[in-house]
Amino acid sequence: MLQSPGLKTTPDFIPPRRLISTSKSRNIAGSIDIITLGASYSIETSFFSNLNRTHHIVERKSMDWNSYFALRGTRRLYERVCMVPSTALGILGGGYYFVHQDFDPTMSIFGMDQVLVYGMGTIALALLGLALGPVVGNVIFRSVHSNARPLLDKMDREFFKRIVLNRANPTGNPLAHPIPDFYGEKIKSVHDYRSWLRKQREYHRKVMYYV
Structure with a gap:
């Protein structure tokens, strides 16, 4: 556009179309930020909800x-x-x-x-x-x-497997001194299980080595 030499354009002068375009671009940018923030929040919420769901599943298993x-x-x-x-x-x-x-x-x-x-x-x-x-x-x-029934059945199998594996050998045991708590029925805690293990080792030592 041609201008006369006497007319000087000041730096503060902004054409109206420029002002409207800038406003629209700012609104669009703000909308993009809001959409991006909402999408990231949705992804983060979905991630943590899946993480909590997985944590509960692990707890159940x-x-x-x-x-x-x-x-x-x-x-x-x-x-x-x-x-x-x-x-x-x-x-x-x-x-x-x-x-x-x-x-x-x-x-x-x-x-x-x-x-x-x-x-x-x-x-x-x-x-x-x-x-x-x-x-x-x-x-x-x-x-x-x-x-809790599936977990309890699984733990029952694991518990009795440990009982069979760690109890004293019943072969040749004297009838007057039977194996203490043969099936582990008196075990009510982890402390009782450790005490049961000590008794089985002591019984095995006395029967096999007479010590």
Whole structure:
């Protein structure tokens, strides 16, 4: 564009089109920054959510020995508590059944008195209820703690594998001195397991070397 020599363009003069274009470019740049910030925030949130999800999955796939022994003690408590009503149910059911049977003192059952047979039957049902109590308690425990059931089964296999591997050799052991806690049923903690290991080594040393 041609200008007259007398007209001088000052540095502060900015054409209107230039001003509008700059405003639009700033708005576009700001929008790009906002979109970039939102995208980075979304990626970061997705990353940490996946990281937390993976952490929870890893926690579900592993269990420490203290947690295992705590769950094992809880399972044993369920089994012992269920032994009481199952035994009582066996006694009451057997007693109710045998009381309502026809009683003839002149007749015998298997060559024994009827009262003796009925009493033995009641005791047998009580023992059956006593044996079924731990089974029922274990079923209730596994249904209540269904989330930890796969981990608990895995730890059970690992625990009994360690018991079989580290206990004393039962071959040639004297009947008067059996192997202490052969199945590791008294182990309730990591400390008890270490004590069990010491007892197995002492037993092995006494049997093999008489020391």
